[in-house]
Every structure is written in C-alpha cells, then in structure tokens.
Amino acid sequence: MTQLITTELVELDQNLGSSPEDVIRHLAGRVAATGRATEAEGLFADAFARESKTATGVPGGIAIPHCRSTAVIEPTLAMARLSQPVDFGAKDGPADLIFFIAAPEGADQEHLKLLSKLARSLIKKDFTASLRAANSEAEIVELVEGALADKPAAHAAAAPAAAAVAAAPAAGDSGSARGPKRLVAVTACPTGIAHTYMAADSLVAAAKEAGVDLQVETQGSSGAKPLDPAVIAAADAVIFAVDVDVRGKERFAGKPVINAPVKRGIDEPDKMVQEALAAADNPHARRVPHFGAEEQADQQAQEKGEHIGQKLKKALLTGVSYMIPFVAGGGLLIALGFLLGGYDIAIGTKANDILAANTLFNLPEGGLALYLGAVLFKIGALSMGFLVPALAGYIAYAIADRPGIAPGFVAGAVAGFMDAGFLGGIIGGLLAGYMAHLIGTWQVPRWLRGLMPVVIIPLLASIFASGLMILVLGGPIAGLTKALNGWLSGMTGASAVILGIILGLMMCFDLGGPVNKVAYAFAVAGLSAGSATNQAPWQIMATVMAAGMVPPLAMALATVLDKKLFTLNERENGKAAWLLGASFISEGAIPFAAADPLRVIPASMLGGALTGALCMATGVTSQAPHGGIFVFFAIGNLVMFIVAILAGTVVSALAVIALKRWAAKKTVDTVEPVPVTV
Numbered sequence: 001m002t003q004l005i006t007t008e009l010v011e012l013d014q015n016l017g018s019s020p021e022d023v024i025r026h027l028a029g030r031v032a033a034t035g036r037a038t039e040a041e042g043l044f045a046d047a048f049a050r051e052s053k054t055a056t057g058v059p060g061g062i063a064i065p066h067c068r069s070t071a072v073i074e075p076t077l078a079m080a081r082l083s084q085p086v087d088f089g090a091k092d093g094p095a096d097l098i099f100f101i102a103a104p105e106g107a108d109q110e111h112l113k114l115l116s117k118l119a120r121s122l123i124k125k126d127f128t129a130s131l132r133a134a135n136s137e138a139e140i141v142e143l144v145e146g147a148l149a150d151k152p153a154a155h156a157a158a159a160p161a162a163a164a165v166a167a168a169p170a171a172g173d174s175g176s177a178r179g180p181k182r183l184v185a186v187t188a189c190p191t192g193i194a195h196t197y198m199a200a201d202s203l204v205a206a207a208k209e210a211g212v213d214l215q216v217e218t219q220g221s222s223g224a225k226p227l228d229p230a231v232i233a234a235a236d237a238v239i240f241a242v243d244v245d246v247r248g249k250e251r252f253a254g255k256p257v258i259n260a261p262v263k264r265g266i267d268e269p270d271k272m273v274q275e276a277l278a279a280a281d282n283p284h285a286r287r288v289p290h291f292g293a294e295e296q297a298d299q300q301a302q303e304k305g306e307h308i309g310q311k312l313k314k315a316l317l318t319g320v321s322y323m324i325p326f327v328a329g330g331g332l333l334i335a336l337g338f339l340l341g342g343y344d345i346a347i348g349t350k351a352n353d354i355l356a357a358n359t360l361f362n363l364p365e366g367g368l369a370l371y372l373g374a375v376l377f378k379i380g381a382l383s384m385g386f387l388v389p390a391l392a393g394y395i396a397y398a399i400a401d402r403p404g405i406a407p408g409f410v411a412g413a414v415a416g417f418m419d420a421g422f423l424g425g426i427i428g429g430l431l432a433g434y435m436a437h438l439i440g441t442w443q444v445p446r447w448l449r450g451l452m453p454v455v456i457i458p459l460l461a462s463i464f465a466s467g468l469m470i471l472v473l474g475g476p477i478a479g480l481t482k483a484l485n486g487w488l489s490g491m492t493g494a495s496a497v498i499l500g501i502i503l504g505l506m507m508c509f510d511l512g513g514p515v516n517k518v519a520y521a522f523a524v525a526g527l528s529a530g531s532a533t534n535q536a537p538w539q540i541m542a543t544v545m546a547a548g549m550v551p552p553l554a555m556a557l558a559t560v561l562d563k564k565l566f567t568l569n570e571r572e573n574g575k576a577a578w579l580l581g582a583s584f585i586s587e588g589a590i591p592f593a594a595a596d597p598l599r600v601i602p603a604s605m606l607g608g609a610l611t612g613a614l615c616m617a618t619g620v621t622s623q624a625p626h627g628g629i630f631v632f633f634a635i636g637n638l639v640m641f642i643v644a645i646l647a648g649t650v651v652s653a654l655a656v657i658a659l660k661r662w663a664a665k666k667t668v669d670t671v672e673p674v675p676v677t678v
Helices: 019-035 040-052 109-121 125-133 137-148 160-175 195-209 230-233 260-268 270-278 294-306 308-341 350-357 368-383 387-400 402-417 421-442 454-491 493-509 515-530 536-561 568-582 584-596 597-618 627-635 636-661
Strands: 008-013 065-069 076-086 095-104 182-188 213-218 237-242 258-259
Touching: 008 109, 008 137, 019 040, 019 076, 040 065, 040 095, 040 568, 065 568, 076 125, 076 137, 109 137, 125 137, 182 195, 182 230, 182 260, 182 270, 182 536, 195 213, 195 260, 195 270, 230 402, 237 260, 237 270, 258 260, 258 270, 260 270, 260 421, 308 368, 308 387, 308 421, 308 493, 308 515, 350 368, 368 597, 387 402, 387 454, 402 421, 402 454, 421 454, 421 515, 493 515, 493 536, 493 597, 515 536, 536 584, 536 597, 536 627, 536 636, 568 584, 584 597, 597 636, 627 636
Parallel strands: 008 076, 065 095, 182 213, 182 237, 237 258
Antiparallel strands: 076 095
16 A cells, blocks of 8 residues: 655645635645646645535644545645644634645545544644644654554653543543433534544544543445444434435434534534533434424425415425326336337227237237237326326325315316316316315314314315316316417427427426426326327427436536536536436436536526427427436437437537636636646
8 A cells, every 4th residue: 555645745834825725726736746646726626625615624723625536546645734824714713734635536445544544633632743843744754654553643742641641540430430321423524534533533532521422423435334223222312413414314213413514523522512412301402303204394394484376386296296107107108009009009999999809819910019009008098097187186185185185186087077188187186175175174073073084075175176177167278278289289380499499498497496397297297188190299298308308418528528627526426417317307417506506507508498499390209208318219209309419418518618617716826836856
C-alpha cells in the first residue's frame, strides 16, 4: 500500500490565502503536482463542492476538507499549517491546521479505513498539539503515520499528556458505575470519510464524561456494522447526527430521537447527549416514527393548512396514480395482442368470436399466434375497462377514505356507461368523494355508527353521485368528451406540432411535479380511446413519454461531455440517469434541477419541446403508458421515436453546458501556483 502522505504534501507556516476556496485550490494543486491526481481543477471542483454543502471546520482550529474524485489516482493526504488561520466554519474560530483528504472514486476499503482513522485522530488534543509543535515536514509525516498505526504521539505536549494520565482513573470510575441511561447513535455524512467518524468519537467521549453508555453505528464509506438489536431495544433514546438518510431507520422506531447535521455531533456533542437524555425523560419528545407513520403525520399536518385547490389537486393525482397500473398492464397486453394477432384483432367482435369458438386444442385458421393475440387483447381490453372506474374510485378515496371507494367506482362505471370518458370519471369521483365525506361528518346514534362506513355512506353517496351523473351531468359531459376526441383526431400539421411543443414543455417543467403529472394524466386518461382508426391518443401518449425521457438523458450526456461542470455526486447521478431516462422516469433529473434550477429546467424544456414537436409531426404512437424504450414493441414508428429523443437529449445537454459556462462564476486565483518539480 502506497504512503498516504509524504513530505511533498506538507506545507508548514505558509499563507495560502484568506478563504477556504484559496486553501483548497492550493492543496488540490499540490496533490496534482505530486502526480497523485490527473488534474488540479477537477479535484478542486469536487472538494469545494463538498465544502459548499457542509463546512469542514471542527473545534480546535482544525479543518478537514475532503472529497472523492475521479481526478484522484491514489488516496492522498495533504496537510498545511497556516501562518494566517482561515475560517472554515467552526464555531470556535478559524483553523490553522488543514488536512485535505482526497480519495479516488473507487477507493478500496483499507485505504478508506485509514483515512477515517486519521480523521478520528484529529479530535485528540495530544495529536493536534504534536502537529503544532512539529519543526519539519518529516515530523508531520511521522506523526500522521504513527496515528494511522495507533502509535502514541512522540511529540505530544507534556501538559496534555499529564492531563490524560490524571484523567484516566476518573474516566475509569465513571465508566465502571453504570449510568441509568443508555443511548445509541448513528452518524453519517455524504462522503463518509471524515465527519462520520469524528462525530462518532466526539459523541462517545461526551457521553463518557456524562456517565452515560453510548454506542454508535457509523454509516461511512469504509463499511458499517449495524448495532445489535438488543442494544437498540435497551436504549432510552437515539441520536441521528447525519447529513443523509439513515439506513435501516425503522430499527429505531418508537425511540425518542435527537436529529441534527453530522457537524453538530463534532461541534456540540455534549449538548446533543444532554438533549437525548432530556428526551428520554420527556413523554412528549419527538420519536422515530414507525413504518408509514411519518408519512401519515406529515400528511395530517399538511391537510390542516390546505385550501380547496390543493385538496382537489391531491385527489386528482391520487386517482391517476391508482389508475396507472390498470392502464399500464392493459396497454401492454393490447400491444402484445396486436403484435401477435394484428391490428384487425380489435375490429368489431373478432377477438370475442375467436375466444368463443376456439381453444388451445382447437386453434383458429391463423394458428396459435392469432389465438394468443386474441387472448392478450381481451385481457388488456378488460383491464383498460377499469380505467374510468378506478380513476373515479380513488379520487373519492383520496377525499373520503375507504367509505368513498364504492360510490366512486360506481360513479366511474356510470360515466363509462354514458360514454362520458375520463372527464365523467373525474367529476363522478369528486361528487362521490365529497358526498361520502359530508355524510361521514353526520352525528348519528351509537347503534348506527357501525353501519355508516359499510352501508349508509356507500348507499347514499352512490345514489347522489351516480344519480346526478345519469339524470343531469352525464349527457353534457359525454358531448364534451366526444368533441374533445374529435378535435384530437382531426389535428394535423401545425396544430399537432403546437400540441407536441406544449406537452413537451409541460413534461419538462417540473420533472414529476404537478404540471408534469397533468400532461401525463391527460395522455393516460385518453389512451383507452385510441384505436387503429383513431391514433391521436396514442400519438399524445408517445409524445408525453418521449419528452419525459429527455431531461435525465440530457443530464447524463452533459456529465459525460463536460464533467468539470458537475460535482462528483452529480456525475454519479448522471450514471444512474441513463437508465432512469431510458425507462421514462423524469425524476432522474431532479438532483440536477434542485442544485441548479435556473439552468437545468430551461435547458430541459428546450429539448422536451423539440422532442414533442418531432413526435407529433411524424405520427409516433405508443400504446403503452410507461416503460420508455423497453416497451419498443408498443411503439409505432420506433425509428422516429428514437430520433426525437436523441435530438431533444443533445439539444438539452448542449444547452445546459452552455448555460453553466456562460453563467459560471469565475474565480481569481490569488495564490501563487505550486511549482512542479521533476
């Protein structure tokens, strides 16, 4: 294993600038100058991006900027003792001891463990005192290697050493007297090299001083050993010092919890321990939710402050989300039926006639393929028949909970019977849901309460919603639906292209948000109206799906074309975005949009509009509501489907690169470059 630090990577008593950016840039240059990184700028970009997320200054005048980077060739430590301390965000002031930890993107576990061990050593006062007392670069290297090998500091100051010896018996006494409280903790940071382990050691030390038993699970890059379930069960409270999601959070369900960023575990470990002890004695303290409880609590809190528009939107999106599985399965089955039996399988009652007159042992004239095509088409058609009832039923469910399901499904079935389509399903579901909710608020005798959700509410809400649909609303809605379908079927030329542009813009505007969902719901809800003679709904579905694939694919391509513009995490997300985009999961671009919305979203909309226009102009169709390129057999004019996606992807990728370069903040390096010695 190569040395992590050499004398060429140490700078003593130098002025490296006035900001963390200056110091990190200088140390990144030194790492590159020693041949341990391919480029200084790429390493600096990754390290400073990590620094921008969470400051790396820790108490004691120390800073530990760190990152993983594709520019790093081998795990490296670069150290600087500054003559002019620089503020790295620690509460107790600027830092004069800077350890820059640079790990390759695929660093092996042994190296990561050594880097983590060094980070833990930096909270030990005798070690940092030795670093400040060292007279040469060679002494620094010796101290660091000693810390990695668990050797005592040879240059430790006498006062800290004496204090440690004097404190040993007291520590032993407090440890021997078992405290009444037991705590567990989880520490984790995005990189998982330094803060994760420093916070763990700081919390353990603070708990020891308080006479409390605390055991920590470090979820870092060098691996994690889960806490024993018995230890968790015996704990009185839990501390989460994390900047990322806790893995296996459900193990701590029901425990009082103190949740804070990982850096607070380093800066204020004693306060966090005291807060955890107080929470253990407080019956009203916040607790780790049981599985599903957190979402339920969040929903209840949000509902209290929602206005009618928000509730309506939530109900509609709930209905669409529950409807999609019926449409997805049905659409793919119909497409497979066409693949095996031909498009004429849908003409008249041909599929029904084949199934009525034939079996596997009495095949029709077209053979096994025609028979299986009829089977698949019929199953798909029956599944698609649930589209409107499921939409209405789960809209009502979102408003009135379970009592709304039955009247909602009935209202949806009535809408289908009256040819009112998905518009009738939406209105019927809303009527059924709000009536069921209203009836549920009635004050009734105790003996009648048990009948309310299973008899009274479904009965009265069904009579109201379905009766209103048949008697008053069904006819006008059916007429509106017929007119809408006629308009869509008649679209050609410029009008079709304009619709494609609008749908493309909507799909890329908020990447899975309300606007995106409206466009998608519009396409899915009309899918059942498509046929060999009316392919407009299929064209709309293809346009929506193709445009929704563009943003993640474009971000993935951009990270390849100009990786310097993106952080390490973004480049990692870019790798995943290839598959997400190909699968039609627009949310794959959300990490990029969240970090840089003013560049990513406009660029995505530009490419999405182009893709939408091309799909509508060339008559691309899709009988499947989801799946992306993996449902190629359900795509009509597959070549243009792919061309449209590629065109939009390239345009969006180039646009986001241009925007990032044009609006990039140029930094002026005020520090002299590191000389390269050959």
